[in-house]
Amino acid sequence: MCLAKAIIEWRQYLHTTPEIGFEETVTADFIAHKLESFGIDVHRHIGKTGMVGILKRGTSDRSIALRADFDAIPVQEQNTFGYASQRAGMMHGCGHDGHVAMLLGAAYQLSQDTNFDGTVYFVFQPAEEQGTGAKAMIEDGLFTRWKMDAIYAMHNLPGLEVGSFLISPDSVMASENHFSIEIHAAGGHAAMPHLGSDPVLVACNVVSTLQGIITRNLDAIHEPAVLSVTDIKTNGGANVIPTVVTLSGDTRCFTDETQAYIKQAMERVVAGVTAAAGLDYRFTFENCVLSTINNPDKSDVAVRVAKKIVGAAKVNDKCKPFCISEDFSFMQREIPSSYILVGNGATGEKGGVPLHLPHYDFNDDLLMIGVDFWVALVHDQLAR
Ligand SMILES: [Zn+2]
Ligand SMILES: [Zn+2]
Structure with a gap:
């Protein structure tokens, strides 16, 4: 088999059959059949449609896990x-088709290779986009059924030259937290507000006071965060003061400590502002995804290996964090890890269309670079 050719076929086939999180049955079958055809032991239904492939060589008890996500997004593709x-209405708009192809390519290469000593776990994760796949795999025993010394994940990044690596020693991406604030009042007639009570004015005060948490309570350099109230609903009308206003939104930050602080400060603001007006509230704060934080030692390993593959000039080992989120963060809280970004193509060039846009496409020129990186990483960590 000519891997360089086969891997493009796999990637493009996967691109034709995108599936949304936890419904990736065709994709999961495809991955499992490929792994089995390489002689790799496959354990399915780890996190619903997720699976783990296991390849063992020699006698060492060292191990490494390599993770690829495989779900698509609910966007109508506009490529022709x-x-x-x-x-209809689904596409591989985040390049997870390419992530699968790269990891399958590495699995094939390593299945033909006896020059390492230890166990390689190929972790194929569903439902990354809704932020629930990693958790589901962990709940199904990903790290208790198997002993993995470390786990690495790689994501493509448009806007960066194809094959250039961005590897952070620590913070990579933000946590994502959704909140909802209900403010309850007596309501009333728009012309006679003094006879009832008005949650709208109070809700407006809550919205503006919440911004003070970010700008007045957090260190602007060391605790960057965003808080966006994105939705306001009421049960009022033009001449009816509502009895309830619901504010909802999203807040992002880069450490578990800042996340806990924001949650507590938000409730303090909501409680204080509503109490001042004599109203009641209900506050909920849900962490959807934790912040993505690399282990510096594992990032050092990834940097060393990437330099070997693409040269030092194409490896940035001090990348600044991004305010988007990634559920690999849940795996990162379990074992040492590194989340690696690799260029899909510069802006305006092949692969340069941003993630999640209807014209995005994974760059096939990146496939063998990804395979070579994964294989070299295994050789580095499980050297004979
Ligand atoms: Zn995505
Ligand atoms: Zn993605």
Whole structure:
């Protein structure tokens, strides 16, 4: 088999059959059959559609886990090439088709290779986009059924030259937290507010006071955070003061400590502002995804290996964090890890369309670079 050719076929086939989180049955079957055909032991239904492939060599008890996500996004593809999505309203708009192809390519290469000593775990994760796949795999025993010394994940990044690496020693991406604030009042007639009570004015005060948490209570350099109230609903009308206003939104930050502080400060603001007006509230704060934080030692390993593959000039080992989120963060709280970003193509060039846009496509020129990186990482960590 010519891997460089086969891997493009796999990637483009996967691109035609995108599936949304936890419904990736065709994709999961495809991955499992490929791994089995390489002679790799496959354990399915780890996190619903997720799976783990295991390849053991020699006698060492050292191990390494390599993770690829494989779900698609609910976007109507606007590309018109031959392998465009064949499913209405779904596309591989985040390049997880490419992540799968790269990890399958590495699995094939390593299945033909006896020059390492230890166990490689190929972790294929569903439902990254809704932020629930990693958790589901952990709940199904990903780290208790198997002893993995470390786990690495790689994501493509448009806007960066193809094959250039961005590897942070620590903070990579933000946590994502959704909140909801209900403010309850007596309501009333718009012309006679003094006879009832008004949650709208209080809600407006809550919205503006919440911004003070970010700008007045957090260190602007060391505790960057965003708080966005994105939705306001009431049960009022033009001449009816509502009895309830619901504010909802999203807040992001980069450490578990800042996240806990924001949650507590938000409730303090909501309680204080509503109490001042004599109203009641209900506050909920849900952490959807934790912040993505690399282990510096594992990032050092990834940097060393990336330099070997693409040269030192194409490896940035001090990348600044991004305010987007990634559920690999849940795996990062379990064992040492590094989340690696790799260029999909510079802006305006092949692979340069941003993630999640309807014209995005994974760059096939990146496939063998990814395979070579994964294989070299295994050789580095499980050297004979
Ligand atoms: Zn995505
Ligand atoms: Zn993604």
